[in-house]
Amino acid sequence: MPPLYRIGVDVGGTNTDAAIIDIAATDSPSRGVCAATKTPTTPDVTSGIYTSIENALAQSQVQRQDVVSVAIGTTHFVNAVVQADARRLSKVAVVRLCGPFTKQIPPFTEFPEDLKGIMGGPVFYLDGGLEIDGREISPLNPSQIQQTISAIQSAGIKMIALVGIFSPLDHSGIHEETCKKQMLALDPTLSIVCSHSIGGVGLLERENATILNASILTLARKTVRAFCNAMVRLQLDCPLYLTQNDGTLTDAATAAELPIKTFASGPTNSMTGAAFLASLDKGTRGSEEEATTQVLVVDVGGTTSDVCALLPSGFPRQAPNFVDVGGVRTAFSMPEVLSVGLGGGSKVVVDGETGEVRVGPESVGHYLTQQAMVFGGDVMTATDVVVASGKGDIGDKKRLEGRVSSEVASKARAQIKKMLERAVDSMKISALPVKLLLVGGGSIIQMDDLEGVAECVIPPHHDSANAVGAAIAKVAGEVDMIELLAQRDEKQVLDEAKQRAIEVAVARGADRHDVKIVEVEKIPLAYATNKATRLIIKAVGRLAPPDAQEASKLQDVAARNDSGVAINDESDEEDSSAPISKPKSLHSSVKHAIHVDFDTYKPDVRDKVWYLSAVDLEFIAAGTGVLGTGGGGPSRQQYLISLQLLQTPGNEGKMRVVAPPSLNDADICASGSWFGAPSTSGERLPAGDELTKAIDHCMRLAGKDTFHAMITDEIGGGNGMSAFASGVAYDVPVVDGDLMGRAYPTMEHCLPFVYGEKLTPCVGTDGRGNVAAVLNAENNRRVETMLRSQCVDLGLMIGVSSAPLTGEAVKKYVVPNTISQSWYIGRAVYHARRSKSNMIKAIFDTSPGKLLYTGKIVDVRRDVTRGYTMGYCLIAPLSADERETTVEPDVANESRCLVVPFQNEFLYAAYADEHSPEDQSKQEVICTVPDLISILAQDGEAIGSQELRYGLKVNVIAMAAHPLWTTEAGLKVGGPRGFDLDMEWTKLGDYWEPRSVIEEFNRAG
Structure with missing residues (x-):
């Protein structure tokens, strides 16, 4: 051979x-x-x-x-x-196959102004697209396609991003591929990129990546x-x-x-x-070792060290969420890599007053051989510490005599050890000991055994x-699909999907005899009654001969x-003499708070009416996430919708907020909110008229000709901002408050309905004009189940409006000033990020609460029961070195684990046995609903129950519920018994009415 x-x-x-x-x-x-x-x-x-x-x-x-x-x-x-x-970069036309949907958030919404100016071409909304279960939203329309191509040709554009709703879940991207074929038949010189070949579910992020690819x-x-x-x-x-x-x-x-x-x-x-x-690919790790260790890789360069976890498949763990590229939020597959400012060229600085030693993040970079002391320079680097410690034979050790003391070397060495330990711990994928692979030219800086690391290996080359x-590198094939598993052989469905992934890998060049399934992910869909399950399967094999x-x-x-068609470029080679573009200042079109002086910024409140700005919306979005208690859906989508409306000419002054006392008793307040599953809301974006149609029909059925204000159903998550769009549409203000004071999973959790106000008529609508009404029901829970069955039939996302409320009822049952509360929380989070101050203290300065726990998520379990995402997360304590902020002694010294179960929202928090966290007999409950429990990342960003994953360092906080929730009637629905939990509510602390932006910043005229 x-x-x-x-x-x-x-x-x-x-x-x-x-x-x-x-x-x-x-x-x-x-x-x-x-x-x-x-x-x-x-x-x-x-x-x-x-x-x-x-x-x-x-x-x-x-x-x-x-x-x-x-x-x-x-x-x-x-x-x-x-x-x-x-x-x-080229200009790109964007074609969405969406039927009536998605128009409320147009393409290029999240692009920085510079990139949008370069890439932004015309946008077209055509018939097509799929529901989450594979049904057509509407069939393709050839005449629409022909008209679109004529318009694109007139614009002189050759690049097209073609994006169909739920196209990644279709086995062959049939709508996108069929449309592409028809387009090329009309103009073969076009270049068309189908989004299903770029990324997974999440329309905006997949579309953004498709646009970048086309450009x-x-x-x-x-x-x-x-x-x-x-x-x-x-x-x-x-x-x-x-x-x-x-x-x-x-x-x-x-x-x-x-x-x-x-x-x-x-x-x-x-x-x-x-x-x-x-x-590691040779099977040298026996099954016993694989069961008792995990593998991490640290690539140490001159300036930074990149840390990544290797999965059992041998591939790096992929980033679970969205990735920013050039300021654009995208959703293509990318490894999860932690970069820390530690490398062979890291500068070592000694504080002349305290004697403390700091390593990095500043570095001499590629000037190491000129500036490091061992090479005759005058800058102390990590490499000098290695040589001074006798752990490396680099340069001239004699040049360190009298310049790098043993005390300084020892302190720097300890600092390097601590930095590596923190980086490794942050990237662990389980609690098992670590086998650490060190690569890169700077790997010599690892000099000591690391805690939690069973073995360090520096491989050849x-x-x-x-x-x-x-x-x-090998070849992979992946399938991502929705299958309805009710009354089907689940194993057979799974085996067929695995075979499909294998065939994709072979078609891409893998050796059929070597292909193996390396990843199987089953994600049950909330609200679905037919066991609808998303399957993500990956097959990998070595390159075929x-x-x-x-x-x-x-x-x-x-x-x-x-x-x-051959590309007619002037040259196959790039012009190496052409000047290289310098990175530009990519001003974000959706991030406004970064340009604000938080100490001097004041919201526009005139005559007790608060006129919202883009900065206000950004603060409120961050705050509604914290008040979402794990649910309510992500706030980002509603923030983008509100921002678009705010900036639309003609809407000046229409997005406004008023205090509850400003309502007259006879005033009528309408509500409109989103009802459905996050798996749909991130893909089938709103058409834009779902909420207004629901409100219109509900008002007509209730016999009301007009209304005077909008009231928010729940302040938590995305629904906390949904009333703003309706307020602009009807030119009425939004009341500064909501009907829950948090997020809860059902409509019956709105306080007026808890206390006897009528929930019906209740209307649900979708973007295609379908309307479902519940005129009467035996109880509020029946209204919820009837609506949910309609929601499933209409694609798992509808707009809902419940019976209008009088101003008297709103003032009686509203949780007041919660929009203000969101604003204050959001401002505190942004301010703490910028000033590097204590995030939790900043939040509690605006909304009194209690820090329950600081730790790292070590286990997450999920299932779908009765249509809801159920499960729990287990959190283990951090060591003193791992904490990024100072916490109270009782929290800092806690050695027990914390379990936080959820039903969409977080239900309670309890100290638990790490080996049997679900065993309530071994739990010590410290907080339950209706009090608010939120899990926050280290940067203060709220983490929804659907976003929990191993390794996240989190703070668990709690805030007291409004007194209306702590009565017998309130606890029956919103307390532990309302969720079939065998435990009693224990008071967390006194409720404090949130501050009012309107009262604090009001000015005359």
């Missing part, structure tokens, strides 16, 4: 690394690495790649005909976005063709691949069409390369792990667009 070699290249900001792997020698101690080289990264990227490969071939003496593949990881494409480089297509095709030409000059006749964000390969042709999937491949290459070099990771004809075809296709 002739020798076979794979070449891996990783293009970094400073260096371009290349490595050559002998496939037949991967069982050797060197893992088959024949050569590894570093070359300065060049402005045109391609020249550096050429040089690095040429040097590696020369060093290894490998014959070119024996190279079977080249894999490249590059940051070239993401740099164009981050730099907002207009020379490299860099010309650059990607040109760059990939340049890579192919470099291979021709290198006389390498083999397939070319690019590495993707998740650590797998994509062929050159696909990379030229989906470049966004290569944006973050660098860190992933380092992590997978580390695992390979440490022989550790400083070239990134290039090695590219060389050995090469085919010379396939290599030639790939390189040819890489230079063409998806319709087979």
Whole structure:
């Protein structure tokens, strides 16, 4: 058998690394690495790649005909976005297949102004799109498509982002692909990117990523063709691949069409390369070791250290939430990497007065060999500490004599140890001991045993792990679908889905005999009664044996667009003499508080009417998250809707808030809120008239011709802001208060209905004109169940309006000033972030409460019962070193774990046995509903029950419920018994009525 070699290249900001792997020698101690080289990264990227490969071939003496593949990881494409480089970015038209939906939040809403100015093209809303269960919202309309293409041609645009509602859950992206085919038939010169090939559920984030991908297509095709030409000059006749964000390969042709999937491949290459070099892929870890340890990788450079957890599949853990790229919120797959300011070049600073020693985050970077003391410089670095401690033979140790004392070295060494321990602990995926892999040129700074780390390994060729990771990357196939499991063989459905993932991997070039299922995720959908379950399955296998004809075809296709038309660029190479764009100031179009002086900012309150601003909305969004007690849905979507309306010409002065006492007893107050599942609300965005239609029908059924104000059902989460849009639509104010004082899972939890006010008529509507009304019901719980069945039929998200209330009833049952309370909490959170002050103290200065616990989530369990997301999270205490803020002694000294069960919202908090947290006989309850329990991240951001995950460091806080909840009638519905909990409510503390923005900032005229 002739020798076979794979070449891996990783293009970094400073260096371009290349490595050559002998496939037949991967069982050797060197893992088959024949050569590894570093070359300065060049402005045109391609020249550096050429040089690095040429040097590696020369060093290894490998014959070119024996190279079977080249894999490249590059940051070239993401740099164009981050730099907002207009020379490299194209204008994009956006086409949504959505029927009547999504119009309330248009495309480009979250783009910074600079990028929007460069990329922002015309927007079209066409028939099409799917419901969460696969039903059509509406069929495609060929005449609409034809009209859209004519308009795009008139605008002179060639790039199109095509986005269909719930397209990622369709097995073949049928609506998007069918529409694309019809568009290309009308104009074959167009370049069309379908969103289902870019990301998962979450329409705005997937759409944003699709727009970015479409905008860099010309650059990607040109760059990939340049890579192919470099291979021709290198006389390498083999397939070319690019590495993707998740650590797998994509062929050159696909990379030229989906470049966004290569944006973050660098860190992933380092992590997978580390695992390979440490022989973790060889099965050297026995089943016993796999069950008792977890693997983390630390890639130590000159300035920073990147830390990532490796899953049992051998791939890095992916970021669970959304990722910002160039200021744009996206949802494509990206590894979760923690970067800390610690590297070989980190500066070591000694405080002359206290003698305290600080390491980093400042660094000498690539000037290490000039500025570090061991190389004759005058800057003390982490590398100097390593040498002074006798842990490294670098430079000239004699140069440290009399300059780095043993005391300073010892303190710096202890600081480095603590920083590494904190980083490792932050990225752990379980409580098991850690096997730590150290790679990168700066890995020598790890000098001492780390707490919780069972073993530290510095593998061979550790400083070239990134290039090695590219060389050995595998191929993946993934399916993401909704299946209805009621009355079906669940195992059979799962097996069929697994086989589909395997076939996708094989189609992408994986060896069928090596493909394995590495990830299976089952997510039951709330409210669904047919066991609707989202399945996410990933299959991975090594690259199949090469085919010379396939290599030639790939390189040819890489230079063409998806319709087979050659790209007419002036040159295959980039102009290396052209000036490199400097990163621009990307002013966010949705972040306004960052420009505000919090100490001097005053809301606009005139004659006891509060006129909201963009800054006010941002504060309120943060505060409603805290008051959401784990539920209420995310506030961000309603913030974007409110912001759009606020900034629409003609709406000046219409978004306003008044105090409850300003109402007359005979005034009529309407309500409108969202009812349904978060899994739908993030994808099928509102049409814009759901709430107003519900209100109109409800008013008519109640026999009311007009109303005078809007009242918010629940202040917690997204519904805490939903009344603002309706207030603008009807030009009426919103009352500063709500009907719950928090978030609760059902409509019967509104206080007026708890105390006998009539809930019916109650109307639910969707964006297609469907209207469902409950005119009467035997009790409030029956209203809830009747509405929920309609909600399922209408796609798991509707607008709801309940019976209007008089001003007298509102004043009697409202929880007052909760919009103000949200504003004060949000301002406190933003202020504490900027000033680096105590976040919890800042919140409690505005809304008195109690810190229940500070710790790290170590377990999360979820299920769907009776339509609700049920479960609990278990939180373990932090050590003193892990705490980022000072906390009360009783919290700081707590050694027990805390369990927080939830039914959408958090129900209670109790000290629990870590081995059996659900056992109520071993629990000590410290807080229950109706008191408010919220879980906050270290930055004060509220964490919803659907966002809980292992490893998050959190603060659990509580605030007292309004007195109307603590009566016998209130506790019957909103207390523990209302949720079938066998426990009694114990008073947390006295309720304090929230401060009023209107009273504090009112001015005449």
